[in-house]
Amino acid sequence: MPWYRHLYAQVIAAILAGALLGYLAPQTAEAMKPLGDAFIKLVKMVIAPVIFLTIVTGIAGMRDLARVGRVAGKAFAYFLFFSTLALLIGLAVANLVQPGAGLNIDPATLDAGKVNDYATKAHASTVTDFLLGMIPDTAVSALTSGNILQTLLVAVLFGISLALIGSRGDRILGALEDLSTIVFKLVAIVMKAAPIGAFGAMAFTIGAYGIGTLANLASLVATFYLTSLVFVLGVLGIVARLAGFSIFRLIGYLKDELLLVLGTSSSESALPSLIEKLERAGCPKSIVGLVVPTGYSFNLDGTNIYMTLAALFIAQATGVQLSFGEQLLLLSVAMLSSKGAAGVTGAGFITLAATLSIVPSVPVAGMALILGVDRFMSECRSLTNFIGNAVATVVVARWEGAFDQARFDAAVAGELPSVDELPDGAVQAD
Secondary structure, eight states, X not given: OOGGGSHHHHHHHHHHHHHXXXXXXXXXXXTTHHHHHHHHHHHHHHHHHHHHHHHHHHHHHHOOHHHXXXXXXXXXXXXXXXXXXXXXXXXXXXXXXXXXXXXXXXXGGSOGGXXXXXXXXXXXXXXXXXXXXXXXXXXXXXXTSOOHHHHHHHHHHHHHHHHHTGXXXXXXXXXXXXXXXXXXXXXXXXXXXXXXXXXXXXXXXXXXXXTHHHHHTHHHHHHXXXXXXXXXXXXXXXXXXHTTSOHHHHHHHTHHXXXXXXXXXXXXXXXHHHHHHHHHTTOOHHHHHHHHHHHHHHOOHHHHHHXXXXXXXXXXXXXXXXXXXXXXXXXHHHHHHXXXXXXXXXXXXXXXXXXXXXXXXXXXXXXXXXXXXXXXXXXXXXXXXXXXXXXXXXXXXXXXXXXXXXXXXXXXXXXXOOGGXXXXXXXXXX
């Protein structure tokens, strides 16, 4: 296949074109926003059926409910450990680098109105609301609401029920597997529009916010990007090496999806493709179906680094001296508020507002300082979250002894055909 027909080449060209348009013609570029929004809506349209079919066919096909519980337990243990580690790293880097020191900004001079909408959304969500929000009004509404956790809950219950009835559910399982093949072909069709979506989203970002806004808060943005890079290549790289694979080869394998996340600032835009690629790379469908969707709400490493780093930046910039105890309180609150934040644009900012609203020492109005560059940091948050969930899935599969190393090596080396390269009617072997 010629290089220009590969998705990653098309997305790179679209991102560059969008950035150039945003720089040269900001008003025209802002008008491109519907292109990015439309593509993300197209992807969200297929996320619920992809998650539902992947989980149901995986659990029902496995029929070992003890193993399902074991996988879920291992996944949550992994999420808790590395989410906490990401928060600690953000806290440590903020104390070491102190990107906000010396700004000496009076909180009274900040325009709190700019962050009121985010603060309102943050106050509207409590732990109880989050837990109740996991339960859909009806089983069908879980597939239409766009809520990942609701879809996950219904899919797990349906898959367990289908497994419990044994051979009587074989015909339904077969039909769902056939439907899954159709849905993933639909995903492949939707992904053809990825360059258009990336172009629109990047053009809007540069046109609306301007590259010049980065200069004012360059230290914060640079610190966040470098911290995230160290976390991915250092921490996750070590985890990957211990699990028997290379983080660099995994990143190379997922380059199409990573460029798409970069262009759209949303890790959700690549969720269906991530599920399909991890299955092709030797991770069992049942594990992929449980770990990836759950990780999108509970394993947000990039968001966690951002929250503690940004909170301390605001404190330093406004001259607030946080004691060790207050920093521990901030960390504890962030551990709770970060759970359930969806991998979509702006969720990290809302979660930060929720954290600061509970920690009175740091003024919520200080978020106005970083509002202008949040969109640029959102891209890094999404990329880090995405890679973190890919690594988590492979690691859990390895812990379960269900990881196909030979298949993974073939996939990352490009020796397996992509979905688009398969003959019509062919299905990738499990």
